[in-house]
Amino acid sequence: MMQIANENKTSAVNAHVAALIDAFERDVQTDHSSGPLVRLVANLTRHSQHDMEMCALLLVQKQWPNAALAVLDVVESRYGSASSIDYHRAGAMRALGKLDESDTLAKRAIAADPAHLESVIFLASNYRERGQLRAAAVVLRDYCQGAIARGEVDNLLAVLRFLSESVEIDIAAELCEAAIRSGLDDPRLIAESGKLALQLGEFELARVRYKDVLARMDRPHEMFSAQAISQTKKFSDPDDPDAALVFSAPGAPDLSPTARASALFGCAKIYDDLGSFQAAATTLREANHIIHAERGWDEGEWSARMERALHPELPRNEQGIDFDFIPVFVVGMPRSGTTLTAELLQKHPQVRSRGELNFMRQLDGYVLSAPPQSRQDAVRHASEIYATHLLRDDERSRFYVDKNPMNFLLLDLIFASFPNAKVICCTRSKGDVALSLWFQFFTSPLTNFCYSLGNIKQVMDDYNRVMQFWMSRQVIYETSYECLVSDPQGETSRMLDFIGAPDTCDLTPRANDKRRIISTASIWQARQPVYTSSVAKYKKYVEWIPELGMFL
Incomplete structure (x- = not known):
């Protein structure tokens, strides 16, 4: 009850501070002197240091960073210097585009309070936005x-999740293991260790970690543990005890629909490994039905x-930037x-893959939101932002690969x-693509079409329309999975x-190949020697999934 009362009090204070800022904004529209700010500060004088700092934070969020700095000066004059004041000043400086000053203030806040998570994440975010992932990793490692x-x-x-999102998965895994060795055996840490191990190709460790979660956590299947175990190896023995763990998961009590579907996808994968195609098809049908109903x-x-993809309208960035690298988009x-x-x-x-980068869509929205007369500048700025995230602060290469499949929608x-x-445009037998999509448990909303074969057919047809449109206008290389x-x-x-x-280049497997970071649904397959057994795989399922006939 006390916690609820405190939350209500905080909410009421925040609402009051927000109302003061709204009044300040209205005041500025009629009084362009310093009067509105003076009145805002006067109204804040009866509030606590925390409330005044929250006011500064809201001012930054509402694009009034200079006003935020003025409020923070008042806070410091009244209450003295504090790491939290430096943290909020850092935010205002970032909003003003003064990144070096922002970094300095964040570092000062961390030096004064090394346990202040917000300052650490803020500084790491500053570095990440400038492509300085190594610098961000150092800050986060020290904090961890x-x-x-x-x-x-x-x-x-x-x-750890911030590190993972920044593709510093090996560092996150190292720190996660250090935490577990230190005695922090929280099941959430163990599950995180399993997820990171999967992405690094350390399948034995991943299996151990997820089995540990299954043994000790109250609701382990909500962590999708069974489905994860199914991804750690190719099953060949129906009596494998690991398979038994996965097969028992869908029957666990009180499962959420998503957790049950996840477990069913794991079962279907094992049935497929064992050659039990009818059982795999039946299980897949149930799993996809559940997720389609849940997510739509x-x-x-x-x-x-699709309308955007088929109607290019952006001016070409042909002046002002001379890139010394070649971006390669695999779609x-x-x-x-x-x-x-x-x-x-x-x-x-000379080629470096950056995996699936996920911010081209945001850049597209940014460019389209610019006034028509400013589009050229917006395109140039978007290219600079993208290049920063592509190049990063590691050793330079000549070619950089972004293999986000859905970038086919952003070719403009x-x-x-x-x-x-x-x-480079990838093609594959339509039946095999449809079946493979129906086999996967995805997390991104962009792939919600994958749980209905009818929706898959629509997206596949639309994809072909987009690629035909662009291949008539640009030189695009078309490869096929079967040829690969x-x-x-x-x-x-x-x-x-x-x-x-x-x-x-030499395609001979190297010693460190299996530790490459792979965060897609191809976690297992991409680490195996190139194989042909998935070619025309749909033929094994047409009898049990007759809807595949629409792709033939």
Whole structure:
């Protein structure tokens, strides 16, 4: 009850402070002197330091950073210096575009209070926005070591997830294991360790961690543990005890629909490994029905995205920036071989894959929101932002690969931003793509179409329309999954020739190949030697999933 009372009190104070800021904004419209700010500060004088700092935060969020700095000066004159004041000043400086000053203030806040999570995340975000992922990782690593010593599991998990989102998965895994070794055996940490191990290809460790979660957590299947275990190996023995763990999961009591569907996807994967195709098909049908009912699919949003993809309107970025690298965009339907394509390309010493970058859509929205007379500048700025995140602060390469399949919807922005961009379009048997999509448990809302074969058919048809449209206007290289797996060396050489990479490359597996970071649904497959057993796989299922006939 006390917690609820405190939350209500905080909410009431925040509402009052927000009302003061709204009054300040209205006041500014009629009085352009310093009067509105003076009146705002006077109204805040009866509030606490925390409330005044919250006022400064809200002012920054409402695009009044200079007013926020003035409020923080008053706070400091009244209450003295504090790390929280430096933290809020850092936010105002970032809003003003003064990034160096923002960094300095955030560092000062951290030096005064090393346990202040918000300052640490803020500084790491500053670095990440400038592509300085190594610098961000150092800040986060230092914080995590302190959080481990203090036993702060919640804060530690927040930082580990930030690291994972920044593609510093190996560092996150190292810190997660250090926390577990120190005695922090919270099931959430153990599950996080399992997820990171999967992404790094450490399948044995992932299996151990998820089995530990199943053994000790009250509601382990809400962590999708069974489905994760199914991804850690290819099952060949129906009596495998790990398979028994997965098969028992859908019958666990009090499962949420999503958790039950996740467990069913895990069961279907094992049935497929064992060659029990009818059982796999039956299980898949139930799993997809559950998720489709839970999530649906926004066909209106999809139609709007298709309209955008088929009506280019952006000016080309042909002046002002001379990029010294070549961006390579690998697009296609999900599960069409984009991960394999990127993995083969990056065998070349001058090619570096950045995995699936996920912010081109936001950049597209930013550019389209600019007034028509400013679009050229907006395109140029978007290309600079993207280049920053592509290049980062590690060793430079000549070619950078972004293998987000859904970038096929953003080819207007891609060709507008980078006249030198190379686009590789992946194709695969429609039946195999449809089946593979229906086999997957995705987390992104963008893939909600995958739980209905009818929706998959619509998206696949729309994808073909978009690619035909752009291939009539731009030079795009079309590869096929079937060609990649039947002649990987030859097809890789042809793709490298298309992007302009000199010579060919050695596709011999290397010692560190299995530790590469792969965060897509191809976690297991992409780490195996190239194989052809998935070609025409749909034929094994047509009897049990007759809807596949619409793709043939």
